[in-house]
Amino acid sequence: MIAEILADTKTRMTRAVEAAKEDFATVRTGRANPQLFQKILVDYYGSPTPLAQLASLQSPEARSLVITPYDKSALKAIEQAIRDTPNLGVNPTNDGNIVRVTMPELTEERRKEYVKLVRSKGEDHKVHLRGIRRKSKDELDALKSEVGEDDLARAEKELDGITRTHVDAIDDALKRKESELLEV
Numbered sequence: 001m002i003a004e005i006l007a008d009t010k011t012r013m014t015r016a017v018e019a020a021k022e023d024f025a026t027v028r029t030g031r032a033n034p035q036l037f038q039k040i041l042v043d044y045y046g047s048p049t050p051l052a053q054l055a056s057l058q059s060p061e062a063r064s065l066v067i068t069p070y071d072k073s074a075l076k077a078i079e080q081a082i083r084d085t086p087n088l089g090v091n092p093t094n095d096g097n098i099v100r101v102t103m104p105e106l107t108e109e110r111r112k113e114y115v116k117l118v119r120s121k122g123e124d125h126k127v128h129l130r131g132i133r134r135k136s137k138d139e140l141d142a143l144k145s146e147v148g149e150d151d152l153a154r155a156e157k158e159l160d161g162i163t164r165t166h167v168d169a170i171d172d173a174l175k176r177k178e179s180e181l182l183e184v
Helices: 002-025 072-084 108-142 149-182
Strands: 041-044 047-050 055-061 064-069 099-102
Touching: 002 108, 002 149, 041 072, 064 072, 072 099, 108 149
Parallel strands: none
Antiparallel strands: 041 047, 055 064, 064 099
16 A cells, blocks of 8 residues: 555656646747747637647747748738747747748846746756655555554655655756846
């Protein structure tokens, strides 16, 4: 029973770390990264649809991105969704077949804002990990009558180790993203 709780905790925390890395990837750096645009929601026939489902995203150069819609009628909606997305600071151009996005250079002030944003996201993800830990600890405490106190203490130590490992993984991803953002 304890092993199942710890395995489930490890799985959920690993997914949380992956979600954090994906979230960090959505913050732009100086170069065009298709992941920045993956989660943009486009109003496609009245329903919000992720851009990745409506078009292919390619980065032919370091600071430009080409978006080729699968359905040409979605071109205007894609362009509008990109223009309306906060924190990107880009102005897409539409030539009738594709949408071209050129990423402007980041100012030092903007880079520092992005670092603050990434740190905030990192802290949110660490809070989520601690929530997973708390839930698992409650599940372990519920087993107090079924297992010995030594087993419970050992399981709690292991739970703390799992949590520490995953928090460190988020911190590492955060440091990499910060250095990427501050790189000129």
